[in-house]
Each structure stands twice: as C-alpha cells, then as structure tokens.
Amino acid sequence: MKKELLPLAIGGFGIGMTEFVIMGVLPDIATTLHISIPVAGHLIASYALGVVLGAPLLVGIAGNYPPKKILLGLMGLFTVFNVLSAFAPTYEIMMLTRLLSGLPHGAFFGVGAVVASRLAGKGKEAQAISMMFAGLTVANIIGVPLGTYIGHNLSWRITFVIIALVGLITMFCIQKLLPVLPVVGESNLRKDLKLFTRAEPWLILGITAIGTGGLFAWFSYIAPLLTEVAHFSSDQITWILVLAGVGMAVGNLISGRTADLISPVKATALFLLLMAVCLMTVYFVAPFKVPLLVMTFITGAVAFSLGAPIQILMIRAANGSEMLASSVSQAGFNIGNALGAYLGGLPIAAGLGYASPEWVGAALAFSGFLLAVVIYFRQKNVTATVEQIAEEDLTHYELAAGH
CATH class of the missing domain: 1.20.1250.20 (MFS general substrate transporter like domains)
Known part of the structure; x- marks a missing residue:
C-alpha cells in the first residue's frame, strides 16, 4: 500500500467500526438507556439516515475546498460526534448523535475514492480505491469483535471513545501523509x-x-x-x-x-x-x-x-x-x-x-x-x-x- 493511501484506510477502519459495532453492543446500550432492544435498533437506522443525508450535503458545502482540507474536516466531525455518542445520557440524545455520526460517512468515502483514484498509477485506480475500503474490511475482522467484547465486558461507552481516538489518528495521518491536491474545476x-x-x-x-x-x-x-x-x-x-x-x-x-x-x-x-x-x-x-x-x-x-x-x-x-x-x-x-x-x-x-x-x-x-x-x-x-x-x-x- 502506498503510504499516501494509509490515512484513507485508517479512516475506513474507524467508519466501519462505528457503523457495525453498534449491532454487537445493542443489548448493552438498551440496558444502559432503559429501552428495549427493538427500540435500540432505531439507532442503526438513524446512522444510515445520517449517511444518506450527509453524503450530498457535506460535499455540496465543501466542494470548492482542497480534498485534504475536506477530509480533515469530515474526520473532525466524525471524532466529535462519536465522543458525544460515548457520553449520551438519554436515548433521544443518542439518536441525535448517531444521526450526526453518519453525516461524514458517505462524504469521506466519496471524497476519499476520488483522492485515491488521483493518487493511483494509470490503470490502477480501482486497486487504489480498494485499499481505502480495506480499512472497512479490517474493521469487521478486528475492530468490531474487539469493540463488542469491550462493550460487553467493560462499557459500550469506552468502545465509542476508542472509535473517536481512531478518528484523531486518522486526522494526524491525513495531515502528515496525504499530499495537497489541487481543486479540479469549480464546484x-x-x-x-x-x-x-x-x-x-x-x-x-x-x-x-x-x-x-x-x-x-x-x-x-x-x-x-x-x-x-x-x-x-x-x-x-x-x-x-x-x-x-x-x-x-x-x-x-x-x-x-x-x-x-x-x-x-x-x-x-x-x-x-x-x-x-x-x-x-x-x-x-x-x-x-x-x-x-x-x-x-x-x-x-x-x-x-x-x-x-x-x-x-x-x-x-x-x-x-x-x-x-x-x-x-x-x-x-x-x-x-x-x-x-x-x-x-x-x-x-x-x-x-x-x-x-x-x-x-x-x-x-x-x-x-x-x-x-x-x-x-x-x-x-x-x-x-x-x-x-x-x-x-x-x-x-x-x-x-x-x-
């Protein structure tokens, strides 16, 4: 993997973890927030709605900025909203923070895919994009089982704090490893x-x-x-x-x-x-x-x-x-x-x-x-x-x- 693609893969890991780990810790969240498991399941739908809304909205707002700045901003939102999820005191606030956590998801992968294709050698664009999605697959192998284990045995709130830390690491790697790419055309x-x-x-x-x-x-x-x-x-x-x-x-x-x-x-x-x-x-x-x-x-x-x-x-x-x-x-x-x-x-x-x-x-x-x-x-x-x-x-x- 080219080192320039590493921040995209780490970001994919964090996003994959926050999207899928909630399915494993749903009973624990339900117990803490005093709701039933079916009601807690609405948190999954809330995140998905955030993805659908956030993908065109955030890219439309930030389209004229360089891709590196957009990715930094998206991962900053991701980090903040997952911290808020970790400390959500009620079901209603958790629903809101999960909706907000989903907003950067589609935009990050969308902008990241364009960046990966621009960094790739000619004829290797799809391979470069697959390296970004590799983070998502590793999340399913390591991040989700680990987050589920921590959620069951310690606290699901710690799981979301760890996800936020992955967001901070991604921001650091974007700043250090991702080159500054020019804006192509006016959005x-x-x-x-x-x-x-x-x-x-x-x-x-x-x-x-x-x-x-x-x-x-x-x-x-x-x-x-x-x-x-x-x-x-x-x-x-x-x-x-x-x-x-x-x-x-x-x-x-x-x-x-x-x-x-x-x-x-x-x-x-x-x-x-x-x-x-x-x-x-x-x-x-x-x-x-x-x-x-x-x-x-x-x-x-x-x-x-x-x-x-x-x-x-x-x-x-x-x-x-x-x-x-x-x-x-x-x-x-x-x-x-x-x-x-x-x-x-x-x-x-x-x-x-x-x-x-x-x-x-x-x-x-x-x-x-x-x-x-x-x-x-x-x-x-x-x-x-x-x-x-x-x-x-x-x-x-x-x-x-x-x-």
Missing part, C-alpha cells in the same frame, strides 16, 4: 446536480441500492441462520463473523485488480451474478456446518468485491462532479443496507424460516446484475458510435486531402 451544487439528469448515474445508483441489498439480506440475519438452522452455539457467532470479515478483506483485494483488468462494469456484473449464486448455495447448505462455513467465507468475499468497481463506475460517469457522485454512491450502499434488511425480514415474518432471506438476497443481486448488463450495452453502443464518427471524419479528411 457548484446546482451544476453538480445536473449529474442526475442523465440515465447512467441513476442506473449505477440502482445497482448500488438494489444489488448490494443482496449482501445485507444475507448479513442482517446471519446470526439466527447460524444458530437456528445450522445449530452453532451463540458463543461461536463472533468467530464466524470474523471468518466472514476475512472473506470480505480477500474479496476487496481481488475486486480492485479485477476491475482494473476487465473494466469496472464487467467486474460489477460478474460479482453480482456470483453473489446471486452464492446466496442460493447458502440456502441449500445452511443445515450443514462445514459447507456453511465455507460459503460464509466465499459469500463475504464475493459480496465485498463490489465496492471498488461500483465506485469507479460512478466516478467515470460523473462528468466533472466526481466528489458528489462518489459520495452519493455511498448513500446508495446504505439504502441497500436498509432495503436488504427490510425485504429479507419479510419471509421470516411469514414463517418461511431463517434461511429464506437468501432467496430475497439472490433476487436483489440478480436484479443488480441486469442493471449492470444494461450499462454495459449502453457503454458499448456509445463506444461504437464514437468510433464510427471518428472513422467518418477520417474518411472525409482523406477525401478532402485527395482533392
């Missing part, structure tokens, strides 16, 4: 919003929200799948989640190289199709412990292979509005989080069992695959048209030269 929110007058950004956002919903339909209900269907003990869940996290880390590394090798749109379509196959396989092997463990690793790898290719797709479709487009893409991932969790829960509520969300996830992933195929043919037609125009121009030039 104007009204101009940037014209991005969404074209079809391709909407198609990419659809892939992000619908296709990655397949990941969350599986992952949101992985604990009851493991305990109620495969009959693992509850004490084994943490280590199985670590296995899934290792798979995600491996998949993230594969994704960047694949997207640079075969093109982002082909990589996106490939990984979505593989995700649909993996989720259907999970359904059939769910009662068997060893095959389910193998598929937990593989599904984690395939699902997390989508991050870098989708981000590159959106950046290339941005046409001068890269930071806004990249940030909105992150909001799309959180819409996928909510969509996958909600739709995946419907068959469970209907009494179809804890393996039934895999069919929902497979359908969402396959729908994302179909959208990726549409983008592929649109890009192919555009390329063919450009080549035809260039050939006609050359023919006219040769005819004119002949006269």
